[in-house]
Amino acid sequence: MIADVLADAKDKMNKAVEVAKDDFANVRTGRANPALFQKILVDYYGTPTPLGQLATMQNPEARMLIITPFDKSALREIEKAVANAQHIGASVGNDGTIVRAILPELTQERRKEYVKIVKNKAEEARVSVRNIRRKAKDDLDALKDELGDDAVARGEKELETLTKSFVDAIDEALKRKEAELLEV
Incomplete structure (x- = not known):
């Protein structure tokens, strides 16, 4: 039971880290890359639709x-x-x-704006991981009557270790992206 809760939390946290890395990749540094524009949501007949589904680039x-x-x-x-x-x-x-999008020249000021954007995305990812932890902890607390306090406490300790490893993975990806953005 505890293993199932932890496996589910690990899977969801892994997805949160992947989403964060994907978001980081969408913040550009050099060339105008069509991947930057793929996830932009366009109001298409009242429905938010990714640009990649509405056009070629x-x-x-x-x-x-x-x-x-x-x-x-x-x-x-x-x-x-x-x-x-x-x-x-x-x-x-x-x-x-057609629509022409011309990207601005990358100045040091613009690079710092990109770093702020990436930091916000990293914080959103950390919050997502913490929300997953909270949900898993609630699930573990619900098992206290069946399994006992000691088993649940061990599961919670394992959950904290798991959460820390995923938050560290987000921080590491942030550090790499920040270095890439500030590199001239």
């Missing part, structure tokens, strides 16, 4: 991305969503058939 130049929507009526919404994406900061324009 190409980067003809290092700092430019051309977005060609499958449905031309979504052009205005795509333009608005890309312009509002805080982690990109692109200047956006459309010519009636």
Whole structure:
């Protein structure tokens, strides 16, 4: 029983760390990469839809991305969503058939903004891991009557060790991304 709770918590924490690493990868440093734009949510007929499902993306130049929507009526919404994406900061324009996103030059100030964004994403991931820990602890507490206080206490100790290892993994990924962002 305790092993099941811990295995479930470990699986969920692992997914939280993967999501954090994926979010870190979406904060750019060099070229305009279409992957940066994939998860931008566009209001498509009242439904938030990832941009990757609404358009094709190409980067003809290092700092430019051309977005060609499958449905031309979504052009205005795509333009608005890309312009509002805080982690990109692109200047956006459309010519009636495509959206051009031009990424700003990376200054030291802009790099520091990216570091702040990444730190916020890391904190969200840590909170997610802690919420998973809280849920698992509640599940363990519910087992006290069946298994006894000592077994549950050992399970909680193991849960704390597990939580610390995943928080450390998030911190390590943050440190690597921060170094990558500040590297000139």
